Amino acid sequence: MKRISQTLLATLALAGLPASAFAQEAGGAAPRQPRVEGEAFTAPTSDAAGTVPAETEAPNTTYKPMLPNQTRAPKPAEATKVKVETVAKGLDSPWALEFLPDGRMLVTEKGGSLRIVAKDGTAGPAIPGVPKVDARGQGGLLDVALSPSFVADRLIYFSYAEPREKGNGTTVARAKLVEDKGAARLDDVKVIFRQMPTYDGDKHFGSRLVFAPDGKLFVTVGERSDKGPRVQAQDLTSGLGKVFRIDTDGNAAKDNPFTGGEKAKPEIWSYGHRNVQSAALDPQGRLWTVEHGPRGGDELNRPRPGVNYGWPEVSYGIEYSGEKIGEGKTQAAGTAQPVYYWDPVIGPSGMALYTGDKFPAWKDAFLIGGLASQGLVAVKLDGDKVVTEERIPLENRIRDVKVGPDGAVYAVTDGPDGKILKLTPGT
Ligand SMILES: [Ca+2]
Numbered sequence: 001m002k003r004i005s006q007t008l009l010a011t012l013a014l015a016g017l018p019a020s021a022f023a024q025e026a027g028g029a030a031p032r033q034p035r036v037e038g039e040a041f042t043a044p045t046s047d048a049a050g051t052v053p054a055e056t057e058a059p060n061t062t063y064k065p066m067l068p069n070q071t072r073a074p075k076p077a078e079a080t081k082v083k084v085e086t087v088a089k090g091l092d093s094p095w096a097l098e099f100l101p102d103g104r105m106l107v108t109e110k111g112g113s114l115r116i117v118a119k120d121g122t123a124g125p126a127i128p129g130v131p132k133v134d135a136r137g138q139g140g141l142l143d144v145a146l147s148p149s150f151v152a153d154r155l156i157y158f159s160y161a162e163p164r165e166k167g168n169g170t171t172v173a174r175a176k177l178v179e180d181k182g183a184a185r186l187d188d189v190k191v192i193f194r195q196m197p198t199y200d201g202d203k204h205f206g207s208r209l210v211f212a213p214d215g216k217l218f219v220t221v222g223e224r225s226d227k228g229p230r231v232q233a234q235d236l237t238s239g240l241g242k243v244f245r246i247d248t249d250g251n252a253a254k255d256n257p258f259t260g261g262e263k264a265k266p267e268i269w270s271y272g273h274r275n276v277q278s279a280a281l282d283p284q285g286r287l288w289t290v291e292h293g294p295r296g297g298d299e300l301n302r303p304r305p306g307v308n309y310g311w312p313e314v315s316y317g318i319e320y321s322g323e324k325i326g327e328g329k330t331q332a333a334g335t336a337q338p339v340y341y342w343d344p345v346i347g348p349s350g351m352a353l354y355t356g357d358k359f360p361a362w363k364d365a366f367l368i369g370g371l372a373s374q375g376l377v378a379v380k381l382d383g384d385k386v387v388t389e390e391r392i393p394l395e396n397r398i399r400d401v402k403v404g405p406d407g408a409v410y411a412v413t414d415g416p417d418g419k420i421l422k423l424t425p426g427t
Contacts, residue, residue, distance in 0.1 A: 044069055046380065046387035048361065050077035054377075054389040059343040060296035063316050063330050071316070071341050073379075073389045080361050080378070082392055083426030087410070088121035091418035096143045096350070097400045097410060101151055105420065106177075107412070108158065110140030116184055117420065129175060129186025134163040137202025142170070145209040145217070147248070154178065155248075157192075157217065159207040167200035169239075170207050170221045172250065192250030193267070195239040197232075199224045208279035208351075210287060212245075216253045218269065218287050219244040220276035223311065233272050233311045236264035241311060243276065243289065243303045245269040257306030270303035272335060274311045278351035282381070283364050288339075290351060290368050293317040294325055296343030300366075301336070302384060310335035316343060340379065340386045347372030349414075350400030354378075356407025358425055367409060369398035376401060376411060376423075394421060 054075035065071045093110035100106055105117040112133040113126035133141050139161030147155035154176050162171035172193040175186035204222025211217055223233040223241030233241025236258060244267040245253045258264035269287075278290035288302050291309075297317020301309055314332045315325045331337060350369035354362040368377040376392040396413035404410050409423040 044382045044385040044387045046382060048076045048078070048380070049074040049388050054391045055342070055344075057344050061316065061318050061343055063296075063343070065316070065341070066331050066337055067385075069340075069386050070338070071343060073340070073386045075390050076361065076380075076388045078361070080359060080390060080392065081425060081427050082423050084394065085422045085424075086121075086419050087422045088117050088123060088420040089417065091115075091117075091123060091412075091420070092416055093140070093414065094412045094418040094420070095141060095399055097402050097412050097420065098144050098146055098156075099402060099404060100146070103405050105410075106144055106146075106156070107420075108141045108144050109418075110142075111135050112141045112160070114141065114144065114158070114186075121420070124184065127177075127184045127186060129189050130158075131160065131173060131189060131191075132163060133160040134168040134202075135161070139168060139202055139205055142205060142207050143209045145211060148211050148215055156186075157209055157248075159205075159209055159219065161205045162191075162194070164198045167198040168202075168205075169198045170195040170205045170219075172209065172217075172219055172246075174248065192248070193219060193244070193246055195219075195221045195242075195244075197238060197240070199229050199240070201226055201229070204230075204275040204292075206276050208277060208289075210279045210281060212281065212287065213285040216245050216247060218279060219246060219267075220273070220279050220289055220291075222275035222277075222292075223273070225275070230274075230312050233274065234308070234313065236268060236271060239265055239267075241273045242267075242271050243269045243273060243279075243287070245305075269305055270301075270307050270309060272309040272311045272313075273301075273303075274299075274315075278348040278368050280351040280353050280366060282353060282366075288351070288366065290348035292348060293341065293345060295320050295322075296345060297325075298342040298345040298348055299338035300340040300368075300379065300386070301338050304336070308335045309338070316341045317345070339384060340389075342377075345372055346370040346377055347397070348377075350398065350402075350412065352401050352403050352409070354403055354409070356403050356409075358407040359409070362409075367401050367403075369401045369411065371397040371399065371414060374398070376409070392423070396421075 053072035116124040144158040175189040203225035206221035232238035252266035259266040275292040294317035375394040378390040399414040400412040
């Protein structure tokens with residue numbers, strides 16, 4: 001049995017298995033079922049799906065997807081009607097939004113300020129205690145997450161581009177948000193995790209922070225963009241281009257995939273990532289991410305422990321110069337395919353699972369912020385496959401998106417006069 005079918009090879013690649021995993025068994029009994037969730041090669045369908053893709057622009061590459069609906073999925077037959085109101089404005093390059101239990105909003109600004117925005121949209125003063133950030137380029141104060149037991153412990157976690165000796169890097173700190181006589185401050189600020197190595201650049205810091213249901217913290221980062229460091233996305237001894245999983249003190253989770261050896265950083269959950277700026281849990285509590293790809297290669301992934309997501313050896317995108325990435329491979333044994341990709345790119349930033357009841361059509365959909373696409377991207381899944389993609393134009397670069405306690409969707413716009421937009425059903 002010399003001829004291994006393309007489909008089987010593709011299946012193995014999708015499962016993150018080398019072709020040799022099959023070859024070893026080829027002479028024996030029927031091959032073991034590949035580790036692929038669902039019927040990978042059946043085109044997913046949905047009653048809500050229309051007949052044309054949400055994407056209307058021509059692609060930037062000539063690459064073809066390996067899987068059905070892996071790109072340019074149909075948009076829903078019926079567009080979601082959305083009313084957009086501005087609830088806050090005048091924020092200075094806001095980067096992340098998190099709702100406090102009382103409905104106020106905690107907002108980071110790229111320059112290094114953390115503010116509480118009242119329900120009426122009034123932004124409070126910069127909260128003292130935030131460490132110095134390196135705000136050049138894509139750096140700054142980045143994501144913020146509340147402790148899963150915030151009501152009791154008042155702890156917050158935030159990531160930022162940290163100025164370091166000979167460069168900078170993405171760092172995660174924890175602090176207590178204290179409010180006393182109407183004034184907020186951060187107490188007990190402690191760095192719990194540093195992405196290493198330090199690099200002297202101003203690009204691809206990631207990052208997003210997501211608490212899993214087990215209390216572990218996922219930290220997504222970038223690979224620092226330049227051709228020198230970016231190859232370290234494939235290097236398990238480097239912290240560049242990874243998703244990490246740590247505890248609330250910054251230690252590697254004990255059941256992470258690469259613990260117990262010198263050949264890999266124990267905090268690593270998955271690798272081969274480019275610049276992950278969107279992350280959220282699905283209804284089952286599993287992590288999903290969207291990363292900035294090169295030209296034509298933004299990716300939706302469901303990072304699984306120990307799995308290689310390919311960058312910079314495998315990508316559906318090309319360099320902005322038009323050159324191929326590496327050898328121009330869109331699939332390879334030992335690497336996982338993206339669940340979905342965008343060509344042209346959407347420029348992902350921020351992501352939320354829609355859990356409210358105001359938009360029934362978006363129930364359990366991922367809402368993804370689009371910087372380049374200037375709006376939200378709503379992705380509906382069936383199992384681990386995309387069935388529909390919908391674009392919600394907002395005429396602004398969207399930096400973050402969250403679902404409010406009222407079930408409305410809140411989108412944060414990028415730039416020096418940043419706004420928080422509230423989306424409710426209507427026109
Ligand atoms: Ca990939």
